[in-house]
Amino acid sequence: MFLDNFFKPKKIGIDIGSEKIYFYLEDKGIVISDYTYIAVNTKNDSVFAIGKEAKEMSGRVPPYIKIVKPVLNGVIYDFEAMQALLSHYFKEIREKYNNLFGYEALVAISLDMTEVQKKSFEDILFAVGMKKVYSVPKVVAAAVASRCDVLESVGNMIVEYGASKLEIATISTGGIIYSKSLNIGGYDIDNSIVSQIKNNYSISIGELMAERLKKSLSSSDKEKEIIIKGRDVSTGMPKQISIRVADIVLATEKYIEIIADNIKLVLENIPTEILSDIYEKGIMLSGDSSRLFNYKKKLKSLVRLDMYVVDDPATSVIRGLGILIGKMDEYSLVINKIR
Numbered sequence: 001m002f003l004d005n006f007f008k009p010k011k012i013g014i015d016i017g018s019e020k021i022y023f024y025l026e027d028k029g030i031v032i033s034d035y036t037y038i039a040v041n042t043k044n045d046s047v048f049a050i051g052k053e054a055k056e057m058s059g060r061v062p063p064y065i066k067i068v069k070p071v072l073n074g075v076i077y078d079f080e081a082m083q084a085l086l087s088h089y090f091k092e093i094r095e096k097y098n099n100l101f102g103y104e105a106l107v108a109i110s111l112d113m114t115e116v117q118k119k120s121f122e123d124i125l126f127a128v129g130m131k132k133v134y135s136v137p138k139v140v141a142a143a144v145a146s147r148c149d150v151l152e153s154v155g156n157m158i159v160e161y162g163a164s165k166l167e168i169a170t171i172s173t174g175g176i177i178y179s180k181s182l183n184i185g186g187y188d189i190d191n192s193i194v195s196q197i198k199n200n201y202s203i204s205i206g207e208l209m210a211e212r213l214k215k216s217l218s219s220s221d222k223e224k225e226i227i228i229k230g231r232d233v234s235t236g237m238p239k240q241i242s243i244r245v246a247d248i249v250l251a252t253e254k255y256i257e258i259i260a261d262n263i264k265l266v267l268e269n270i271p272t273e274i275l276s277d278i279y280e281k282g283i284m285l286s287g288d289s290s291r292l293f294n295y296k297k298k299l300k301s302l303v304r305l306d307m308y309v310v311d312d313p314a315t316s317v318i319r320g321l322g323i324l325i326g327k328m329d330e331y332s333l334v335i336n337k338i339r
């Protein structure tokens with residue numbers, strides 16, 4: 001029994017978002033948590049920096065260093081960069097955990113990923129040495145991590161809100177009943193904050209600054225003013241000013257309204273039985289953008305259903321994969337074998 005397990009490939013869960021990348025190794029837990037960024041030196045096509053280090057260089061590198069984010073809107077659009085990124089992390093994992101019998105991957109994928117996109121993803125995973133590849137929708141993995149029994153004949157609704165993708169799904173009896181994927185996320189909030197500040201104060205700030213600002217706020221700050229530093233649009237010179245948090249609230253609310261409208265659309269399209277289950281249980285909010293200071297409250301006031309942000313919403317997909325790799329047979333209804 002012990003030896004049986006020893007000779008088997010290890011299972012590894014992989015969640016690659018546009019902002020963050022996670023690996024969950026069987027029997028070990030989350031072994032990598034990093035930013036999905038890679039800096040390439042175009043002079044000799046070598047990797048210059050990876051992950052957090054590459055993200056923090058953004059805007060501060062010479063022209064021959066290209067910073068690439070290989071994933072956007074739930075799809076990989078730079079395969080070379082993706083392969084370099086995955087090779088790097090697998091090398092790290094192999095060196096640290098020294099497993100002779102290889103790895104089988106369970107990857108979390110977006111609901112609207114096409115067959116062609118899945119095939120390309122799978123090709124990269126085989127190229128970096130995976131023995132087998134399985135997939136599961138990100139929303140299902142996130143729901144599993146949030147103690148939701150996706151195999152039970154009870155309706156559940158989850159809203160997964162990341163950096164460039166939003167997925168709303170209703171799940172029951174091991175399947176997706178009805179869902180909606182939108183190409184919006186935390187990056188749009190950052191851009192919206194940049195525009196709002198530029199329009200109202202003629203100050204230009206960077207997206208990273210907007211993101212920091214967004215993350216620093218809490219729901220009790222709404223009436224406050226905060227000091228920001230940026231560039232005066234008319235003179236081009238640095239300037240420090242005080243801005244109203246209410247302006248940031250405005251920049252975020254238009255996206256929360258879009259999300260509310262789409263949740264209502266999904267609710268309108270599901271069977272009454274599922275609707276009444278969701279009415280009873282409330283809506284799960286997952287993905288790191290669910291921590292946006294005014295998100296839950298505003299969404300609740302628009303949709304008028306109970307909702308709650310799951311524990312540690314950033315890691316729910318990868319923790320769900322961690323549970324699923326230990327119960328692949330039991331969960332075969334929700335897991336697809338790619339090859």
Ligand SMILES: Nc1ncnc2c1ncn2[C@@H]1O[C@H](COP(=O)(O)OP(=O)(O)OP(=O)(O)O)[C@@H](O)[C@H]1O
Nearest residue numbers: 017018019020162163164165186287288289291292
């Ligand atoms: N406290 C916070 N308030 C608001 N937004 C936050 C907070 N913390 C993180 N975020 C945002 O969450 C987003 C990242 O979420 P997450 O890690 O779930 O994305 P991802 O899985 O990489 O992306 P995707 O699934 O869209 O490809 C970023 O846009 C980040 O700015």
Ligand SMILES: [Mg+2]
Nearest residue numbers: 017162287317
């Ligand atoms: Mg994600």
